[in-house]
Amino acid sequence: MTKYIFVTGGVVSSLGKGLAAASLGTLLEHRGLKVILQKFDPYLNVDPGTMSPFQHGEVYVLDDGAETDLDLGHYERFTSTNLSRLNNLTSGQVYTSVLQKERDGKYLGHTVQVIPHVTNEIKARIREVAERMGDGVIITEIGGTVGDIEGLPFLEAIRQFSLEVGHGNCIFIHTTLVPYLRAAGELKTKPTQQSIAKLREIGISPQIVLCRTELPLEPDVRHKLSMFCNVPIEGVIEARDVKNTIYEVPLKLHEERLDDLVCKLLNLEAPQPDLTRWRSFVQRVISPTHHVRIGVVGKYIELQDAYKSIYEALTHAGAANDAKVEIVKVDAESIEKAGPELYLAGLQGILIPGGFGDRGTEGKVIAARYAREHKVPYFGICLGMQIAVIEFARNVCGLKNANSTEFDPDGEHPVITLLDEQRQVVKKGGTMRLGTWVTDLEPGSKAFEIYHSATITERHRHRYEFNSAYKDQMEGRGLRISGASPDGKLAEIVEITDHPFFVACQFHPEFLSKPNHPHPMFFGFVKAALSNHLTKHQS
């Protein structure tokens, strides 16, 4: 039997709904239940792949190549599920499908309307996911804030759906903000009351209200919320800001007995969760023995969400190395202006993440050179690999003006370029090299040592590739291609042999890192950065 949990949000955005949903997923999975999480996004983009990080934060990529909302990253990190493109539904997808069916004459003369055609399309997706899953719990997060016009079809669809599957098989959890007003000296419940009233207007009565708050919810506040939100007292759940790490959230929600209540409401017989391993991971994040400073050189460093999975993967790798990773965010353009010393001296490792467009690329090239010459551990991801290749071509192979054709279309030395199949592509949405691809690793290389394996699969999201015309020249000077596609045509990993750790990959390993399963590349990089620290102190 499939059970359904719908998570909505009210009062403000950025409430951490995704984290709350993911954390509930953690708890239910630890109780032995099968869990799938998914997100409904009310915007009209078909997927976030065409959105700027300023609009959207990171675009998270799945095995099947779906470009999805970053909340799916939380879902995959907090549970063991492997999600697919079915798990992120946008209004753009819903309308594309409805309009296509209309053109195909599938509606047989009917007027096509939001209700029932759009809502049916949404319900059909939930059913499709349920059918594939069988027994288990589907947690669906509805993006946006209750009261937004564009969210209404989704809310109407889940209201209808809950009737269809019946009481005891479906619950609603509403996440809200309970703000503290300093002038009044108290927590205010009114925004929550009004947001729930808004939900009730459209026929949804949540059984659980998850209250984001900076301060503890005292019993009188809980009673008030219970009384005026029409939720039993045990359904008022405190979700206080966590002090140290987001991985504490499942533990806090468990203390609030959220998972007990969910199991009771859904008639699920499931033993108490054994959270020992999760707790010990959290403990390692909070109070590790060592400390390491890693610089992330990017152009979106002021945005909290642009490199989310990278920051999380560093945290996982830090915990596994018993080290706190201090992430120093370095703006690539500042390096262009003031040189590398000011920003990079004192860092034990330098990471250059993915990116698009030429703003800041020259600063990244300077950073890669600094890492190579000063023997600082370097980890390049996607654009970060392309930058490493450009730097090496220019400054070691003497190919002046070497560049990617993304930044210099007619340059003399296009060491990074488009393959023929990408040259034909004019449409922007979903047309990159996306999703899981196989890489063969060279025995004896650093990459091989890192993965302990001859074959790996990793997720991709890029258009440009290493130009194999330069392979021999680069390898001759010490930039080894240690990972390549099985046909040998595409360079997937490059490394510098005469360096403690200079490894860069064309794929995105950050999407496969989990709390208790740090990604080997991140683990190896943090380990190398830590020993860089030791050498400095000893000398």
Ligand code: GLN
């Ligand atoms: N802009 C580069 C490309 O498309 C790198 C992309 C990335 O870093 N994700 O190939």
